[in-house]
Amino acid sequence: MAEPFPYNPFPIYDLHSHTRASDGMLTPDELVNRAVARRVGVLAITDHDTVAGIAPARQAIEKDGLPLQLVAGVEISTLWENHEIHIVGLGVDEHHPDLTAFLHEQHQRRMARAELIAERLEKAHIPGALEGALALADGGAITRGHFARFLVAQGKAENMAQVFKNYLARGKTGYAPPQWCTIKQAIDAVHHSGGRSVLAHPGRYGLSAKWLKRLVAHFSEEGGDAMEVAQCQQPPHERSQLARYAQDYHLAASQGSDFHQACPWIELGKNLWLPGGVEAVWLRFPHIIQVAAPQA
Template structure:
């Protein structure tokens, strides 16, 4: 299969996280790692917040670093009672529509986190909310922070086991989210001048029929692109997502979904697009 990295072999990574949400590197540390990994274009896409964009841009300017930063965000939405993530790329982080939506999302996150803490307290795990909030270092409190707290406190051996035992749907600490709709997210992204991307479509546990239904719905709402490539994917998934992009006339995006240094997910690793798709960056390079 022919690979399409980009024009002039530019290395793009359009999905990454910092300590502003559930990543473990600060904006400065993430930028430094991107430089070390020879990334040319990086999007920071924290969950329901753009707090990392300004400090990252300031650091790039201060050090005159050879890195183009794309202002982004990953918005949590609900569709058919399934949590679906929509990435916004090349957005105006100061646009009122975006600020209003993210403020509402932040309130939902805080309320949910408090409720998770209360449920874990009833299960005999004290101070979980306070512990998760401390690990967030002022950023958005996510289930990932609760998982790290439970591991650190010795309640469970690994983050994956935390979710299986406490935080997955139907478990003791699970609280149903109250996110915005896909339409709300796409509208805010567009009003902020950005591009709406259906994030990691292979992670929702959908059948082929339901994934097509989701992708068509996203397209009908004005969605622009779908994440085709990630650094770690099951066999054939990249080709399947490329086929969805072609079927519904969507651009193709790619990103590591980097959260922390680890052996299997890394900035820029194995990120290329199959032939026959049009890259999402063509939308802001026109």
Template structure:
């Protein structure tokens, strides 16, 4: 079975519709796909409908990626196998979405003062019915010639200390974990090696995440050195966490693809092993 337990659609900052996403996942040989858009469950029902209508050999895991604050870091927690109708989870996501709207307005104001025109309006147009994220602003600035790539825009304008950066006010890790558990899901620490922290701080993060009741952490990603995968697997075992894997797919890239290079170290227990009925 090929599991990809971290992906995004146009309902957050992905570029593909849910129908395009599930079709691509099936084309790439993925058997089990988790749709984990940022702070929203809006894409789950349409994705399930698309799988049925297209008659795809694909199992969809209802999921979400929740942004949280931990010390000075923005930490993402993926919820897997969540009940999309759960009141506590939906209340938290509503609060997160309001924070995203307020942050987007402030980012637009800062970029406008820096000489870029109508960035918030253009980001809204790109997002259509989805939430506006920094990725939408990055696409707008690339189109306006601020940088050649989205990565360049983030580095120059949208990261900490730069013109368009606005600090987030997300919930804390414990709140996110509790809401995921209330919805019957598993809380997974997303891409732990991407937070640009020392190993000392990484161990502290994983230890606190586990102590708050976290269930698993992402160990395998598509673009990753084997030594990193082994190290993360070791940290998961040391902290009593299950292991997950996911591409964090937003749109096709030469080095990031649905289902690509996803496997766990041999001594890791997959998060799916605790599911009541595995696909």
């Protein structure tokens, strides 16, 4: 019988990651094994508008006896003031009927947008985009990332960033405005399933400081629980600025890599730490993120 992994009282928390159930490049099995190799002790899988990756990840952890606490999560796309804002749910019951019904509606919205993107690319003499993106999604939730990968493969751009800039950003050929749910609806869906809601990567929406504070205030007023303060890569002083906002609006602080695939600047568990003065989401809400104590 293999020796058990040693108990780690100070695990790395990475509470935002993706698998091939949405637009990540790793299977759930590959993701959890990579997390362990990167010394992550608590990992949340937060695929876009789906919880399909959680069960196979849990099975892989149990099968291999991995020293990893899995947090069932989801990343929900919402619309606020004409901006697409993402809400992470942590500690959700992935089988809860309210969450299942809600994510089904999100899936329908996601497919409708994908069809419109493909239609606009077709008019720009780029055929087969929907079929190509669906093939890359391989049964997972389709995202603009899948269209970007298709366009790179078609030689329309050299990389994903270039595709978004030239084809998929607002005002470009393949852009289709989202028709997502509201922030309030996302928060309620997370709460009904027993989870806690987190405002994802607030610094990445291109908002001015004034508008970012409005967003954080709105999220808090609608019953939001926490906000992501720490990511792998952030501009100077962003982490401390977000920490102040978390304090000002009485939100817990979360951290996550938003891992999709390995690259030099984003990696599971990399550079994830919280500034002083904030309360970590796993301390404020220990019932959703629990690290097992060593066995007697």
